Amino acid sequence: MSPKGNDQNKPEHPFPTERPEKWSKRSLAAQALGSIDPITKGITPPIHLSTTYIRDEDNGYSSGYVYGRPDNATVHEAEAVLAMLEDADAGAILFSSGMAAATAVFQALEPGDHIIAPKVMYWALRHWLATEAKRWGLLVDFVDVENTDAVKAAILPNKTKLIWIETPSNPLWGITDIAATADIAHKAGARLAVDSTTASPYHTRPLNLGADIVMHAATKVLNGHSDVVAGVIAGKVADTFFERIKMIRKSQGAIIGPFEAYLLLRGMRTLHVRQATQSMNAMVLAQRLEQDADIAVVLYPGLHSHPGHEVARKQMENGFGYMLSIRLKGGEQAAIKTAARVQLWKRATSLGGVESLIEHRASIEGAGSPCPPDLLRLSVGIESVDDLYTDLISAIRAK
Template identity: 40%
Template sequence: MDDKTTRSIDTIAVTEGEEPFETGSEAGDVVSPIHLSSTFALPGLDTEMRLEDVDPDAGEFVYGRLSNPTRHTLETRLAALEGGEHGAAFASGTAAIFTTLLSVVEPGDHLVAFEDLYAGTRRMLDDVFVSRLDVDVTYVDATDTRNVAAALRPETTMVWMESPTNPKLALCDIAGIAELVADRDAVFGVDNTFASPYFQRPLDLGADVVVHSTTKYLNGHSDAVAGAVVTDDDTLAEELRFLQQVGVGGVSSPFDSYLVTRGIKTLAARMERHETNALAVAEFLESRPEVTAVYYPGLESHPDHALAREQMSGFGGILSFELDGDIDDAKRFLEALSEFTLAVSVGGVESLIELPAGMTHEPLSPAEREALGISDTLIRASVGIEGTADLLADLERGFDAMARRSPATSD
């Protein structure tokens, strides 16, 4: 048996795709170099050569948009991390999602999606696929698989899920939904950004395609914007490659590909630390009288805790919680913090915190946010790898600020 088939994800994250003398350099680079060339010299003129026949696995490259040695290293590693055959790196997570959807759905098709999707994905579905491409989308509470089953139609060509979701960390039963879709002419896609392949591998659970914003945990250092798609489906992979390289062209740059590849090397160590800190923060928040609810799959109080233990190997570093108060209380809490930085995004080594209603999910209407349970005091935290005690002390400062309400002004 090939030793590579039995390697742990910890090892894959460090070495996959980076083999000295086989990564486009004769110098024996231990780290894949950044290949900035936009085009590549050919050894001769082959009049029968087709661009789609050029094989990056054999060290063949023609033009940077079609393939690049640095990006190819990343794509090889991404596929291995998710246990898939085909990986494609994109300029952003949004580009990865858009290209995946575009590779499957056509005008007149139907798509079923988790109602608690990232606001940017919902906006893409509503403003591009529904409004411009005549695709019908049904949003469901996918925490109950029966709702997904009830929404399926003969014309359903794609089921699109996140698990855990953004921002309330809800889960769907990936294996259960995969069984629903298996006998249909439809593709089941999962956005695995929040869990990362270290804690969850949707392809192993029956999904057809997995998408990441590699900006987040895979890069892990908040210094690259990129995305990825991984699949085992050869036909889907061929269409994805066409759209990636020709139809859309939203490929990851060589430098961003290098940064993500570098970041993945520490994925295992980072994810373990993220989870340790996030669980400590979640338990601390759950003990506070100023907090009415904490959403973290690692807590036994989470409604999907049992499912998380079944389909995930860990619970990740993201949580959200509700403050007992109003938006002014949330503002005082957030602005008093110093270790948690007020900023959008997740997955970096530093702790970030935000107010979804006024930041990431502001594009949704108040009615849409209310339907999803996104209140003015719901706070999302991406817990970093800092000292646990420092993070808890910082949150204590936030609660102290909430207690220092300014006196009411007199008439």
Template identity: 60%
Template sequence: MAGKPDSLKPETLAANALGWIDEKTGAIVPAIHPSTTFLRDADNSYDTTGRVYSRADNPTYDQVEALLNTLEGGQGALVFSSGMAAATALFMSLKPGDHVVAPSVMYWSLRNWLNDFARTWGLDVEFVQSADLDALAKAMRPGKTALVWLETPSNPLWDVTDIQAASDIAHKAGARLAVDSTSASPVITKPLAFGADYVMHAGTKYLNGHSDVIAGALVTAADDDHWNRVKSVRKNLGAVLGPFESWLLLRGMRTLYPRVRTASANALDIARYFEGHPGVAEVLYPGLQSHPQHEIALRQMTDGFGGMLSIRMSAGTAAAIAVAANTKVFTRATSLGGVESLIEHRASIEGADSPVPGDLLRLSVGIEAIEDLIGDLAQAIAVASRGA
């Protein structure tokens, strides 16, 4: 922040972590503060530091929250112990009986939580195809709907929802709009600029980018009473990020822009190469002109279309599993957003109730040489085809 003008580009702000310099030591990297408690003033107040207890006040949160808030154009940011902790904190800041709307295809763990805990706790949960704006509008209950949750692009089918249109629909009904922007990251989409009230990130993924931190974050468009309730949920339930994890998250965010740009370019090349491949029935990627929401993606996704895509195998489920079993560069593992490329058969992971087709493979494309990635998939598809 010191000496860094507002005119700097976001990639510069990220690389410099807002230009923080320690005044006492001159260090250009923030320190890690493991302390759980802080000195009271002589009168037993905390007026000098404003910090009481690490559950809400750890100094290691400050810079990473400030950077994410700046990149998203928000009025406040909070880091959490995981993406699930961040997402559920927003729902738990609501009241029992509130109506919430979420996508029918979305991050599987959160969908399960909404189906189970949230309903048991008292939220009225409704799932819709959120990319279908007519369906979203019909789901609204003015005065009753409290929160609309979007995931765009949605995991793992990569549908793109018009955030501005969804925001207008939600606000007309008196609801807030929250967007899970994990797969896009602030490099590609800034949901608050399209009218969203909140942005959620599983910081484990692109924000950290190195597959070595579990973290989550929320950014708000307004520092209001409801945001204070979200803060209270984090504090009182203890869903806080550890100091070392917070420090690692900030370190990862310094390379956010080059990592996401490279992954996005690689993903687009892969999508174009395998679209029409005889072993591939369909490629799901917003950057392709064949994608049903490509025009929406062009409007609200900048600097690429993200590093996530899915391919559906012509020979079905067995072929999809065989492809994942025979890749050499793509690693067979669950997660996304790291520098390494991952491949996953989602239906196997999600189980019998999954809406994901059995012939689908989800790819998290990393920053390796594109020739190696395309060659690896091509040889794995060839092996699977011979075994079909």
């Protein structure tokens, strides 16, 4: 193969497109960066389904595309929008799921590296770190990352290479100070990675607060329609570590499909309007539910009663997100029965869609879960907030 045929020497992809600084992220996302199909002049981006591409006469790939496993124009266009939303100078990398994206970050480390991870975090990823990370030769400590002193104490000199945080954390919605934790990581010679799935770039941009890597389960609010499974990693600096994550996606075949990338791109065009309604609904519900006699506590960072409220107010914009949890005074059985009685809320796993979901998380997570048995997790959608409140209270009150 000639040097021109080597995919390491292929040209850069045509995305991201030009992004005039005078336009807001909301406007750029709404128009998918203003990309126009060059053939039809259509304003909706096309779906590129081809798995292979024509070589040039000199055996090179002047188009920049070689094969469908690492390269797809629809995927790269969605990645460009994600990079714009996150201010990711290194770009964004789409994966086939949030778990594929997250585990790629850990797989990019070296055997023997030490990781600090939260005690409360997305349960499937916590389980992977607790059971599978050691097979990669990684050392993991689960720490109360909301306590910066605890993070400092967990640092192993010359061993800690990654601090992973999730804020707000699922399903207790604890808040970790991104800037403070980034400072701790960098002084220790480590990187900070932030799972910002529930915040989304509408509320928080971790890279601007000092994080090195931001991860999203794009299945959730970035897509917003409960019809795509996807994950994304975005980076601040295009260093060897970020390139290693890219190579892991390529070598393990974890790229998202073009149709899923198209649906994700479609979803992100309405991210700002969906999130505005969802976060407003969540705040109203949290305030109303906090006054209810049957509810022991409402966990929502927008409430002044939340222990992480001040940090959340400092690092979150445009509200406090669409996720909250409630703990019922009636205990576990009251929570399970409430979830069984709702009509407008839907009993289902996942979060971030336009429809509101309710779930008894302890039942899902099983033994070892830090989730209290009396807790219900609520993903607030775009329905009428009065309808959502009436349905939930009726289910709580029913005998």
